[in-house]
Amino acid sequence: MASLLTRETNEDGITTLTLNQPERRNSLSMGMLEALSEALHDLADHEATRVVVIAAAGKVFCAGHDLREIRDQLDSHEFQLALFQRCSEVMQQVVNLPKPVIARVAGVATAAGCQLVASCDLAVAADSARFATPGVNIGLFCSTPMVALSRNLSRKHAMEMLLTGEMISAARAEQLGLVNRVVDESFLDEAVYTMAGTIAGKSGHTLKIGKGAFYRQAEMPLAQAYDYTAEVMASNLQSDDAREGICAFLDKRQPQWKDS
Incomplete structure (x- = not known):
């Protein structure tokens, strides 16, 4: 093969x-x-x-x-x-x-x-x-x-x-x-x-979350999709990379991803 x-x-x-x-x-x-x-x-x-x-x-x-x-x-x-x-x-x-x-x-x-x-x-x-x-x-x-x-x-x-x-x-x-x-x-x-x-160059953890959510929400009715993605975003914010990304943006520096 x-x-x-x-x-x-x-x-x-x-x-x-x-x-x-x-x-x-x-x-x-x-x-x-x-x-x-x-x-x-x-x-x-x-x-x-x-x-x-x-x-x-x-x-x-x-x-x-x-x-x-x-x-x-x-x-x-x-x-x-x-x-x-x-x-x-x-x-x-x-x-x-x-x-x-x-x-x-x-x-x-x-x-x-x-x-x-x-x-x-x-x-x-x-x-x-x-x-x-x-x-x-x-x-x-x-x-x-x-x-x-x-x-x-x-x-x-x-x-x-x-x-x-x-x-x-x-x-x-x-x-x-x-x-x-x-x-x-x-x-x-x-x-x-x-x-x-x-x-x-992006956070691998964030890409994984986003790709999975994209295909899942696409098959949902509108209201259900918004409920689901709100939960996804709230959970995403608890990740190390989301916190690092926000701080790096506000501090005007490049983020250092942990992929977690």
């Missing part, structure tokens, strides 16, 4: 996971999903990691599931169900990871690859990147990618991508809210790692 996915942590605490099977268009085969799941599980408690970047080797970010693998198992409902359940678990691992996750998108991201981009907290794309949920074109509606897509785009925009299966540009993806920024491909790494570095 190690050959399918590479991992590197720099001195700023930014860990890059790189999908490393360009000859198979970095497809989310069962093997690739297992490798991603193992890495994300390990990173959840990896103290040296403050931000995670998901990147890909080659000219394709991720073409979705491995259709050759699916074809070879067409008669096995058990395998098909296990594959889609495993993929769903990995996407939830990304969302539930107590550290921000940024997708670095160069090339094409389709089907479950588009789902992976939508599942990340942030996404930066090269201007040459393209996105699609084309399952409808081959008789297999992108139902699991729909979950992540419908939570990032408006319903009509999500349905347009799902029903037409058409490829959209990086610029259009930014307009729809699928990605945060689009940059010239030659500046992609600079844009991604500048963003990651900015986030890595």
